[in-house]
Amino acid sequence: IRQEDSLGNVSELMGVEANGLPIYFSSFNEDAARTIRTNQVYPGGGFGLNMTGKYYTIGIWDVGAVRTTHKEFGGRVIYKDTVRTLASHATHVAGTMIAAGKDPQAKGMAYEANLWAYTWDNDLAEMTTAASNGLTISNHSYGVYSGWNYNSDENEWYWNGDTTISETEDYFFGYYNDRSKALDQLAFTAKNYLPVFAAGNDRNGSPPTLNIKHKVLVNGVWVYSTKTRKSDNDYDCITGHGLAKNVLTVGAVNQVINYSKPSDVIISAFSSWGPTDDGRIKPDIVGDGVGLYSTDIQNDSAYGVKSGTSMASPSVSGSLLLIQNQYNLNTGNFLSSAALKAVAIHTADEAGPNTGPDYMFGWGLMNTKKAVDLINNTEGNHQIKNGLLFKNSYVDYQIPTDGNSGYRITIVWTDPAGTVSAPSLNSRTPKLVNDLDIRLFDPSDGETHYPWILDPNNPSFAATKGDNFRDNVEVIDVPYLPASNYVLRVNHKGQLANNQSYTLIISKIPIVVPIPEFYADYESICP
DSSP, rough: OOOEETTTOOOOOOOOESSSSSSEEEOOOOOHHTTOOGGOOOOOOOOSOOOOTTTEEEEEEEEEEOOTTTTTTTTTEEESSSSOOHHHHHHHHHHHHHHHHHHGGGOOOOOOOOEEEGGGGHHHHHHHHHHHOOOOOEOOEEEEEEEEEEETTTTTTEOOOOOOTTTSOTTTTOOOOOHHHHHHHHHHHHOOOOOEEEEGGGOOSOOOTTTTEEEEEEEEEEEEEOOOOOOOOOOOOOOGGGOOOOOOOEEEOOOOOOOOSSSGBBBBBSOOOOOTTTTOOOEEEEEEOSSSEEEEEESSTEEEEOOOOOHHHHHHHHHHHHHHHHHHHSSSSSOOHHHHHHHHHOOOOOOSSSSBBBTTTTOOOHHHHHHHHHOOOTTTTTTEEEEOOOTTOOOEEEEEOOOEEEEEEEEOOOOOOOOOSSSSSSSSOOSSSSEEEEEEEEETTOOOOOOEEETTSSSTSSEEEOOOOOOSEEEEEEEESSSSSEEEEEEHHHHHHHOOOEEEEEEEESSSSOGGGGGHHHHHHHH
16 A cells, blocks of 8 residues: 655555554655765865765665666666656655766765665565675665654544554654664674664654544544644654664754854754653764755656755765775775764764753764764874674773873674564663673773763753663763873673674864863862
């Protein structure tokens, strides 16, 4: 069952949940390149870099067929699937990734790359095959209908929640389900493959009044109701695909021409926010998803403007391909999915009302230029270390500090698939299987620095520092360290399900104003 409403939104019945509810998938650039500084790594970008994606391949799974004959693609789109009806959404997303720039405003992120194109019908099996054939990155600008949605053809509102779980809130938001698990298993097996998923557009998807007459599924039949349901315009409105631990989930922000401070980054009106039910940080990162100009299907010279996390996701995935491009040129190898994800998160620009991660912007705004600079490491301030943690052991790294710098330290690992709990509302049971930890400490006095953590029970609160037992991403930020011989320890809690590989990034960050060591107790002296 497939339908397209008068607004161009496409949905398709893809299966049934264990409790009988139907699962519908729904389709959720020059300015985008400027927002995340991808244009600065192009030839002529002003920094001596030459990243275009030429000879490299990225994947797309989407609602329908890409218009391969569009003049922006030049024969670089390769069908790997059964050809179906042309889809405006898929063609726009493809252009955001690889359009050549015949119209300069529509230039894609990796504008000389090749594209393997698939429809979404059999995505998991096809992704597995593609990864085994060497695909390292793919884009998925779709998700699952949840909560409220408006059918413009019927002029009626639908509420997609399960009334046997909750009469007011759709449990599917934040719920780690079978698709989340399957994606994690796929990524855990194919450790060089990173799927990139749009976070969704549910935060502007609610009716003007929450007791409006609407349809709800009861005992397999759609019936009318006027019961008050929870608005989707809040935290906890990301679903299945984007809740997987090992994918990169992308939210959407307004265009940012020149980033200078966190407040320059404005969240879009629609971008879905975390947390996951178990409290993990989602989305992982954000990109430009408002008013993107890209290819369309009316003819081979057609263009259009669209907004959504569907547009932010391909701007990030196309840029990730350029990072892989640079790393491969430098080393002859490819970054693992954990390493690529670590680089993107580690170099993201701060965004949001408070320092550290949050459930709106994740770890911040993608910065392709900073990511490529980290890969090139021309100033020698960055280290990328790939390690293996054995059961009942730890790994120490010596970090001699100079008293003139701060440090950012990021660890990412591809975690085994979590356990799918029975459908319930906001279960906080962790989905993390192997709980790795990083701590930075001075052996001489025991002073210890902890990673950022968030509180899912208070999602709007600022991040604090402490023990992260939820995420397979941990970041330590220390604005200043006195001269000493510090130790960075990678450890684990409980029993590892397997010997766990990980990627660690350590960066020395210059401080703006040196802070004397005794300022560490500033708040107790001058509260």
